[in-house]
Amino acid sequence: MPLTTGMPPSSSLGRPLDLLAECHRRIERCLHVLAVYAARPADAELGDHDRDVLALALRYFRESVPAHLADEEESLFPRMRHATHPLAIAAMHRLAALESDHAAARPRHELVDLLGQRWLERGHLEADDHHLFCRMVAALAEMYSQHIALEDGEVFPLAVRILSRGELRAIGEEMSRRRGRHPASSIPSRPVPGGRFQIRPRELQPA
Numbered sequence: 001m002p003l004t005t006g007m008p009p010s011s012s013l014g015r016p017l018d019l020l021a022e023c024h025r026r027i028e029r030c031l032h033v034l035a036v037y038a039a040r041p042a043d044a045e046l047g048d049h050d051r052d053v054l055a056l057a058l059r060y061f062r063e064s065v066p067a068h069l070a071d072e073e074e075s076l077f078p079r080m081r082h083a084t085h086p087l088a089i090a091a092m093h094r095l096a097a098l099e100s101d102h103a104a105a106r107p108r109h110e111l112v113d114l115l116g117q118r119w120l121e122r123g124h125l126e127a128d129d130h131h132l133f134c135r136m137v138a139a140l141a142e143m144y145s146q147h148i149a150l151e152d153g154e155v156f157p158l159a160v161r162i163l164s165r166g167e168l169r170a171i172g173e174e175m176s177r178r179r180g181r182h183p184a185s186s187i188p189s190r191p192v193p194g195g196r197f198q199i200r201p202r203e204l205q206p207a
């Protein structure tokens with residue numbers, strides 16, 4: 001069932017951290033999709049259904065994750081840095097580490113997208129490309145596992161404590177505008193072959 005995605009509803013503008021956490025669940029699911037494909041033999045041919053599912057996961061990382069990283073780097077982290085609460089000052093090094101993770105992830109995402117698109121175009125990957133695809137997906141999975149645990153477990157709860165309602169609403173409004181500039185289009189629902197999860201339309205809404 002196609003779904004036109006876009007900005008989060010206005011009712012969610014006051015809870016931007018919930019939206020960011022929901023995006024983490026989508027990142028985890030799409031990483032799982034990529035891991036399922038990486039586990040296949042290098043010379044495995046992609047069928048039509050496989051191509052659709054792989055294309056969806058690649059598209060999520062290409063179109064929606066950049067907005068998520070910008071939400072944190074441009075909207076959330078700067079406000080936390082300006083907070084005068086003692087807990088915020090103690091968390092400064094964590095924010096720097098998270099930004100370093102983002103910087104390291106970007107070229108890996110670009111490489112995964114390049115190789116994934118090549119896989120889609122040719123229907124298979126050469127052994128060297130497949131090996132590189134596997135390495136990059138594994139590196140992203142490892143990085144996001146620790147990164148998301150830190151954000152969900154420490155940084156987002158801290159933000160709720162030290163930021164005002166007005167600041168949280170401003171973050172939500174910036175997130176909404178960001179998605180207005182980069183709206184996603186219609187995304188169909190597809191099961192993930194060989195995987196525990198299914199990609200459902202709501203899970204691939206930009207966040």
Ligand SMILES: [Fe+2]
Nearest residue numbers: 072098147151
């Ligand atoms: Fe992050």
Ligand SMILES: [Fe+2]
Nearest residue numbers: 020024072151
């Ligand atoms: Fe995040």
